[in-house]
Amino acid sequence: MSGNRYHERPVSLGEPYADLSPDPVPGCAECSALDEERYEARKRRKFAAAVVAGQRIRNHGRGHHA
């Protein structure tokens, strides 16, 4: 048996929402507020709210308008 040995790729069992978790922009008050909101929402397992907060962080470049 040989062949597909280096078909292994890094396992990513991490955050299912990783790509919906943009980093807050440093120095932006709104981003840090949203980051906190997202953190709290996650803690309460309100993932939909966490995703929304993350989307709003991603909107930083557009002035946080959704």
Ligand SMILES: [Zn+2]
């Ligand atoms: Zn921002």
